Amino acid sequence: MADNYLGKKMEDFLSGKTATPKRTMTFAKLVAKNRSYRGYDNTFTVRADQLRRIMSIVPACPSARNQQVLRLRPVLADEADKVLPHIRLGGALRDMKLPLPGTEPRAFIVICSTVAEDKYVNMDIGIVAQTMLLQATEIGLNGICIGAFDHAAVQQSLALPYEPLLILAIGKGAEHICMVESTESDSRNYYRDEKGVHYVPKLSLETILL
Numbered sequence: 001m002a003d004n005y006l007g008k009k010m011e012d013f014l015s016g017k018t019a020t021p022k023r024t025m026t027f028a029k030l031v032a033k034n035r036s037y038r039g040y041d042n043t044f045t046v047r048a049d050q051l052r053r054i055m056s057i058v059p060a061c062p063s064a065r066n067q068q069v070l071r072l073r074p075v076l077a078d079e080a081d082k083v084l085p086h087i088r089l090g091g092a093l094r095d096m097k098l099p100l101p102g103t104e105p106r107a108f109i110v111i112c113s114t115v116a117e118d119k120y121v122n123m124d125i126g127i128v129a130q131t132m133l134l135q136a137t138e139i140g141l142n143g144i145c146i147g148a149f150d151h152a153a154v155q156q157s158l159a160l161p162y163e164p165l166l167i168l169a170i171g172k173g174a175e176h177i178c179m180v181e182s183t184e185s186d187s188r189n190y191y192r193d194e195k196g197v198h199y200v201p202k203l204s205l206e207t208i209l210l
């Protein structure tokens with residue numbers, strides 16, 4: 001039992017009674033929190049500095065042959081309508097039309113490549129996309145990768161010099177998402193219950209180990 005102030009504080013911290021000194025989120029928790037959101041809180045507006053903070057992680061990402069061919073176009077609420085009509089969310093939820101009205105994403109990061117798409121470009125895209133989404137999660141935001149969109153329409157509406165290959169939506173997620181462990185024989189389609197909870201089947205480590 002500590003009888004001094006700092007000792008008591010440390011004792012409380014170690015026993016979980018206080019949040020100070022602040023515990024940082026473990027990496028595994030950050031990854032678990034980083035789910036794909038298809039509905040956002042429209043009372044919250046993503047700021048330019050927040051998108052910049054998310055994109056600022058990219059120069060530190062690995063890149064095939066270190067060619068760094070990817071280019072990023074931030075899109076804030078004032079331009080959201082140049083992207084929104086051209087994206088498709090929740091293709092596996094055939095009975096739903098997502099995003100639900102009033103929950104549309106209003107900020108995006110459009111990822112383009114200066115060279116023709118090939119497997120290395122696509123690997124680089126995956127790495128920067130997930131890294132940016134983790135950075136977004138760390139600062140209290142959420143997002144999703146969007147591969148299903150009208151590439152030509154987005155390129156034209158944003159006057160991009162390169163074809164866009166992947167879009168990230170960014171915002172404050174307004175959905176309840178749960179991962180559920182599934183086996184090889186289960187469907188991998190995500191689904192929702194009558195309360196709107198979104199379930200994402202995930203194969204266990206044992207299943208994916210060869």
Ligand SMILES: Cc1cc2nc3c(=O)[nH]c(=O)nc-3n(C[C@H](O)[C@H](O)[C@H](O)COP(=O)(O)O)c2cc1C
Pocket residue numbers: 034035036037038088089090091144145146147148149177190200
């Ligand atoms: C490369 C890539 C492209 C994706 N494109 C879309 C898309 O166009 N629309 C969509 O609703 N979700 C899209 N997603 C999100 C996936 O559906 C999502 O990752 C999956 O359902 C698992 O959910 P989780 O990210 O929460 O684990 C994409 C994900 C990745 C990695």
